[in-house]
Structures are given as C-alpha cells and as structure tokens.
Amino acid sequence: DIQMIQSPSTLSASVGDRVTITCRASQSVGSLLAWYQQKPGKAPNLLIYKASSLQNGVPSRFSGSGSGTDFTLTISGLQPDDFATYYCQQYHTYYTFGQGTKLEIK
C-alpha cells in the first residue's frame, strides 16, 4: 500500500505566521491528495481535495500544492482557530492517511 509521510510531526508557530506542512507519498498519487484538519475530540474536517482545490466553506488562507509524490499545505496568516492537527490522505490506491502534523502555539 501507499505510505504517506508528513513533516514535521509538530510545528510551533504564532498567530499571523505563514506555515507549511509537507506530505510525501511512497509512490506517485498524481493529484489525488486531500488535507484534513482535526481538533481534539472532533472528527477530521476536509480542507482541500485534488491537491489544491479548496473545499466549500474553507477560508482562503488555506492552500495546497504539489503532484506526484510531494505535496504541501500552506496556511497564510495563522488564526487562533487554526491550531490543530493536520492530515494528508491519498486516494490513488485505496485510501491511506499520513500520521499527522500537530500545529501548536509558540
């Protein structure tokens, strides 16, 4: 199966910062990559699909890029509500998730 590796595992940042999270696939997944946000005790919430398309209702400060094996999620102008754990998910060959990146307040 396709392994998804995220980096870093933990990221410390301040409100207003621009942050980038990376996701690498063990083999090409084309553009079939999604990003989710999860807060403690809640289910994940879809942010981005097809590597760079913003899900309805998601703020435009979230953006995604990449194709093949290397992908990034960027948050421009961190808001207090953005401190959470982020996961990538590939849907090229069934469906697997990265291990998560916890974004914490510096």
Place this chain on the structure above:
Amino acid sequence: QVQLQESGSALVRPSQTLSLTCSVSGGSIGSGHFYWSWIRQSPGKGLEWMGYIHDSGSTYFNPTLQSRITISVDTSKNHFSLKLNSVTAADTAVYYCASTSSVVVTGMTFDLWGRGSQVTVSS
C-alpha cells in the same frame, strides 16, 4: 443537511464481533451517488480507512481487514452498519462513519463525518 451519528457497543471482548451503526439524517441512503465509509483512529495506527458501501450496494474494503469486515445498509432505517469479527486489543480505536457526497468533484475524500464512537476491546 446530512448528518451522521455512530452508535453501538463501547466494550467488546477479544475474539468477539464489533458492531456499530451509523444513522443518517437529513438525507436518504440509497439515493444514488453517496459512498458510506467506516474509518477508525487509534494512537498506534492513526487514521485507517476500513471500507465503504456505495448507494448501489457495492462494497470495497481495506485489504488488511477484508477477511474480517462486513458493511451493510438498511434503507428502511436509513442507516449503515459495520461488523468486524475476531477482534483483538489492536482493534481498540475511535470509529467514525463518514460519507463521500460528490466523488465526481472531490474524488474519494470524506466530506462528512460522524462524531466518532470509542470502542475498547478488552476482557
């Protein structure tokens, strides 16, 4: 709008069968184009997609679970169900039901989730 809610046993004995139900409100199972999935999350394995059933009744399972998993739909009760047999402590997790509503647009992503149900496997 569509909402999902899991229910079922919170404690399951080893070697027994885990059973969960996902009740769907605000929409109808079998309407034609939804995929209904089960996804679990544990500290050891992270998020793991388990399988789905499509509105057509077709199913697709994670190969690592295929021998132990059943997903079914009851359209009269507007819910879908998960059965996982021969459970061990490794099956302890939060179990989520989730749906994919616009696969043509978003691909096989999960755009709606239930709140999750903690299941512990222990004697």
